[in-house]
Amino acid sequence: xxRSTNPVGAEAAQQHPRATRREPLSRERVLSAALAxxxxxxxEALTMRRLARDLGCNAMALxxxxxxxxxxxxxxxxxxxxxxxxxxxxxxxEDRLRSIAHEFRRLALAHPRVVPxxxxxxxxxxxxxxxxxxxRPLEMLLAMLVDAGFAPTDALRVYRAYFGFxxxxxxxxxxxxxxxxxxxxxxxxxxxxxxxxxxFPYVRSLATELAHYDGAAELDQGLDILLTGLSGHRRPRTTxx
Amino acid sequence: xxRSTNPVGAEAAQQHPRATRREPLSRERVLSAALAxxxxxxxEALTMRRLARDLGCNAMALxxxxxxxxxxxxxxxxxxxxxxxxxxxxxxxEDRLRSIAHEFRRLALAHPRVVPxxxxxxxxxxxxxxxxxxxRPLEMLLAMLVDAGFAPTDALRVYRAYFGFxxxxxxxxxxxxxxxxxxxxxxxxxxxxxxxxxxFPYVRSLATELAHYDGAAELDQGLDILLTGLSGHRRPRTTxx
DNA sequence: TTGTGTAAGTCTACGGTGTAGACCTATAGT
DNA sequence: ACTATAGGTCTACACCGTAGACTTACACAA
Numbered sequence: 001x002x003r004s005t006n007p008v009g010a011e012a013a014q015q016h017p018r019a020t021r022r023e024p025l026s027r028e029r030v031l032s033a034a035l036a037x038x039x040x041x042x043x044e045a046l047t048m049r050r051l052a053r054d055l056g057c058n059a060m061a062l063x064x065x066x067x068x069x070x071x072x073x074x075x076x077x078x079x080x081x082x083x084x085x086x087x088x089x090x091x092x093x094e095d096r097l098r099s100i101a102h103e104f105r106r107l108a109l110a111h112p113r114v115v116p117x118x119x120x121x122x123x124x125x126x127x128x129x130x131x132x133x134x135x136r137p138l139e140m141l142l143a144m145l146v147d148a149g150f151a152p153t154d155a156l157r158v159y160r161a162y163f164g165f166x167x168x169x170x171x172x173x174x175x176x177x178x179x180x181x182x183x184x185x186x187x188x189x190x191x192x193x194x195x196x197x198x199x200f201p202y203v204r205s206l207a208t209e210l211a212h213y214d215g216a217a218e219l220d221q222g223l224d225i226l227l228t229g230l231s232g233h234r235r236p237r238t239t240x241x
Numbered sequence: 242x243x244r245s246t247n248p249v250g251a252e253a254a255q256q257h258p259r260a261t262r263r264e265p266l267s268r269e270r271v272l273s274a275a276l277a278x279x280x281x282x283x284x285e286a287l288t289m290r291r292l293a294r295d296l297g298c299n300a301m302a303l304x305x306x307x308x309x310x311x312x313x314x315x316x317x318x319x320x321x322x323x324x325x326x327x328x329x330x331x332x333x334x335e336d337r338l339r340s341i342a343h344e345f346r347r348l349a350l351a352h353p354r355v356v357p358x359x360x361x362x363x364x365x366x367x368x369x370x371x372x373x374x375x376x377r378p379l380e381m382l383l384a385m386l387v388d389a390g391f392a393p394t395d396a397l398r399v400y401r402a403y404f405g406f407x408x409x410x411x412x413x414x415x416x417x418x419x420x421x422x423x424x425x426x427x428x429x430x431x432x433x434x435x436x437x438x439x440x441f442p443y444v445r446s447l448a449t450e451l452a453h454y455d456g457a458a459e460l461d462q463g464l465d466i467l468l469t470g471l472s473g474h475r476r477p478r479t480t481x482x
Numbered sequence: 483t484t485g486t487g488t489a490a491g492t493c494t495a496c497g498g499t500g501t502a503g504a505c506c507t508a509t510a511g512t
Numbered sequence: 513a514c515t516a517t518a519g520g521t522c523t524a525c526a527c528c529g530t531a532g533a534c535t536t537a538c539a540c541a542a
Contacts, residue, residue, distance in 0.1 A: 024519080025519080047500085048499080048501080049498085049499080057521090059500090059501090060501080060502095060521065061519075061520050064519060064520075068500080115364065116357075119412055123356065123357055123412070123415050126418045126419060126431050126432045127416070127417070127431045128432025128436055129420060132437075135436065139441045139443055142444065142447070152446060152450075153447070153450055155443075156447050157462075160459060161462075164406070164409030164410045164412065164463070165405070165406055167413070168405030168406050168407065168410070168412075171360055171409075172405040175364060178367060179367035179369065179370060190367050190369045191370045192368065192369040193369065195376065196373075200380045201380075202380055202384055202387065202396075203368070203379055203383065205393060209397050222405070225471070228470065229470055265490080266491085288527080289529065290527080290528075299492050300529085300530090301491075301492065301493080302492075304530075309530080310529065310530090
């Protein structure tokens with residue numbers, strides 16, 4: 001964020017609406033407009049000129065707040081991830097992981113067109129060079145797990161298994177897109193009628209199950225498997241009652 | 242660089258283009274060149290003009306073999322996924338899932354820059370409208386699981402959990418990118434020195450573990466958890482072995 | 483032979499893209 | 513009053529995907 005005026009002098013924040021045609025730009029305003037645009041029309045719609053138009057400014061003005069389009073995309077990811085609230089203390093680490101997982105799923109469903117960015121952007125950038133907001137969930141989860149009694153190394157392993165599972169679940173759930181929601185026939189809704197019947201008998205026969213995916217339930221089942229597996233394999237140093 | 246390959250003049254009229262006409266284009270040739278380009282320089286390097294240059298033809302010629310750049314990307318995904326060999330019968334479903342998982346991981350490591358496409362492209366297209374080569378693994382796994390005694394509905398659930406886990410693992414493993422492989426210090430290799438120490442104590446302290454990720458081992462541990470979990474929760478109709 | 487249809491590839495052009503660099507302009511600090 | 517600077521604009525460039533018309537080369541019927 002921009003460094004505000006020093007608290008030494010009187011706050012000179014007198015802003016005259018005359019001075020600026022519209023309320024002034026800011027990184028936050030730019031990023032939230034960018035997120036809105038991606039949510040509404042997808043990543044490819046986020047161009048500098050288009051975003052500038054939405055904000056009522058010149059395209060080049062955006063470069064004061066993001067060094068490039070790529071950094072803009074990173075900023076969008078950061079903005080979404082900042083919404084991920086880590087459940088407060090008071091419950092065991094398993095319950096907290098459960099809660100965070102559902103929170104993450106909620107975010108993914110709220111911003112489905114950002115998900116590709118979330119899972120993909122980190123692949124291009126080494127950990128230490130990523131936007132801080134992207135690394136923060138990792139740090140917070142490690143802290144939580146260590147706090148719950150895990151040795152740091154085990155905490156990292158749990159984190160990896162857990163977040164990998166989470167990414168995978170979200171991707172899987174979002175893949176169950178319906179081609180034409182208004183269509184009543186499940187086969188048609190998913191476009192499955194275009195698959196050669198003799199080559200894809202099972203996929204076609206599972207049209208109904210494919211069309212109705214209870215993501216929350218499936219997430220819970222996965223968490224059951226994962227958490228009991230993690231508890232069984234490597235226990236925290238201290239038992240958390 | 243002359244017409245040495247085809248001395249007979251009967252059907253060897255190939256003089257006009259500035260570059261010597263090599264063997265004719267084909268969808269396979271185009272896609273394999275596209276894959277090579279993505280492997281070498283990343284997705285953003287795959288432009289029509291650049292690919293055409295690599296193939297020694299005009300950019301517009303490519304449209305005879307792919308309707309658009311997007312379809313080209315789908316083709317690249319299909320090409321990679323076609324390499325995924327499903328283990329033959331003779332072993333139990335759990336062993337086969339294990340083998341396929343390692344095969345998938347091998348592919349991901351062999352084509353890291355294609356992975357974003359693999360996990361991301363399906364999000365844009367409903368199941369039935371995807372390239373057939375993309376749906377084939379789903380069909381094959383369903384067939385295998387049903388063959389192993391699962392009810393189709395359970396097979397689908399297993400598939401979802403399994404492939405979700407697989408996607409997640411691969412994404413997680415590929416995220417452990419080293420900024421500068423030649424650097425000896427783990428902290429520096431991952432660029433972790435740029436993280437504020439007081440805000441990211443755990444991430445920084447785990448530099449060594451982050452830099453040395455035994456992906457195969459972690460995959461196996463995850464598979465252990467997943468498969469025992471799956472066996473425990475929903476059994477096949479008939480007991481195998 | 484000639485004519486014709488067709489597939490493969492080329493050329494040109496259009497509207498769009500990210501962004502470098504020069505420029506403008508209103509304000510803050512001296 | 514002067515000037516430095518931050519915020520925003522303008523212009524320009526190289527590149528992008530691709531529509532549409534054009535050029536071939538060749539198979540085959542007459």
